[in-house]
Amino acid sequence: MKTNYLIKLGVISGLICGVNAQVNNSNYTNFIRQVQLPVMSDGSHIQMDVSVPAAGQIWSPLEINPTGARFELHTVSAVPFASRLIDTRYVGSYVPLAELNIRTEDINSAIVRTRADRPFYVDYSVSGLYPAADTTAPASAKSVKFYHHIQSYGAGGDGVNTDRTQATLSSQVYVNENKSETLTYALTIVPGADRAKVRGEERFSIFTLDDYQAPESQLASKTVQIWPVADGTISGITDGETIEFATPTLTIAANDIYPDARIYAQIYKGNKRDDGFVGAVVPGSAVAVQEAVPQNRLLSVTDWDSVLTENGIWTMELLTFTPFGIDRLDWVTFNVDRTISVRATATKAN
Numbered sequence: 001m002k003t004n005y006l007i008k009l010g011v012i013s014g015l016i017c018g019v020n021a022q023v024n025n026s027n028y029t030n031f032i033r034q035v036q037l038p039v040m041s042d043g044s045h046i047q048m049d050v051s052v053p054a055a056g057q058i059w060s061p062l063e064i065n066p067t068g069a070r071f072e073l074h075t076v077s078a079v080p081f082a083s084r085l086i087d088t089r090y091v092g093s094y095v096p097l098a099e100l101n102i103r104t105e106d107i108n109s110a111i112v113r114t115r116a117d118r119p120f121y122v123d124y125s126v127s128g129l130y131p132a133a134d135t136t137a138p139a140s141a142k143s144v145k146f147y148h149h150i151q152s153y154g155a156g157g158d159g160v161n162t163d164r165t166q167a168t169l170s171s172q173v174y175v176n177e178n179k180s181e182t183l184t185y186a187l188t189i190v191p192g193a194d195r196a197k198v199r200g201e202e203r204f205s206i207f208t209l210d211d212y213q214a215p216e217s218q219l220a221s222k223t224v225q226i227w228p229v230a231d232g233t234i235s236g237i238t239d240g241e242t243i244e245f246a247t248p249t250l251t252i253a254a255n256d257i258y259p260d261a262r263i264y265a266q267i268y269k270g271n272k273r274d275d276g277f278v279g280a281v282v283p284g285s286a287v288a289v290q291e292a293v294p295q296n297r298l299l300s301v302t303d304w305d306s307v308l309t310e311n312g313i314w315t316m317e318l319l320t321f322t323p324f325g326i327d328r329l330d331w332v333t334f335n336v337d338r339t340i341s342v343r344a345t346a347t348k349a350n
Helices: 009-013
Strands: 006-008 028-036 047-052 057-059 069-077 082-091 097-103 113-115 120-127 144-152 168-175 179-185 200-208 218-227 231-235 250-257 262-269 295-301 312-322 325-336
Touching (some): 097 218, 120 200, 250 262, 250 312
Antiparallel strands (some): 028 047, 097 120, 120 179, 144 200, 200 218, 262 312, 312 325
């Protein structure tokens, strides 16, 4: 029996990870490719492409055979011209169902991402499997494969043009029962010598088993991007220095600023505090990074005399505000002494 399949584009486009919300960008066009299964031994197959919006629903371009069909969501950028496969789904008469979701603390991003020092959670569910004791059902109807791949972007990498066929398989398990489960990952396992500075992604996917009707096919897949922890410095003033006249020019350097984060310097009276005290923002030190990948910034800060309201000990901190909270990247404590001392000798005129 052949039938058509209603494709919910809002669901499919919602599964996109690591493409910088491309499906909603005017620079991108999207299409769904339907591949009829099985693929012949010579590699030939029937397929049809149809252009689609970023959200909505359409009927499958072709009727689905009993052996099933694979649906691929592609996005194509105009400048530069490039095409990328961003999600696939396999459907058929006796195919089990699977769902995957990855949760991080970065809840406002359209891209699933987190930082190298933060946890994330993988929710998955499998349904429609036949009981393991059912001797009449094929193995592909009683079990699915759960894959976990990891891939480093390399030093300074941003994930663009990454060949995901080169990802490393970290684990492979069989799921032999209908279930829902949450997996907790305290830290990423993307490879890298400096664990705070790794860049890459972890991909989780659920596939059918290969059988005589159709090859191993993806039921669900999700990817989480991993970005490094920021670091930074304040230079132009040294710890313990005394400012007597004009404030010096400062250089603020921040590296690997998390996507859509902010950096700024704050200043307050007294020695360094560890209680989350909120000071005054140093003029010219605040920058919002509205990018999808980490950024570096180098700032020159001058004329910040207005925040030094009295003599005494002061502390300046370089901070970054991210979905994970506020982190202190660097600090310096200095003294302000603008007391004018006058020495004079009194004489009596004759």
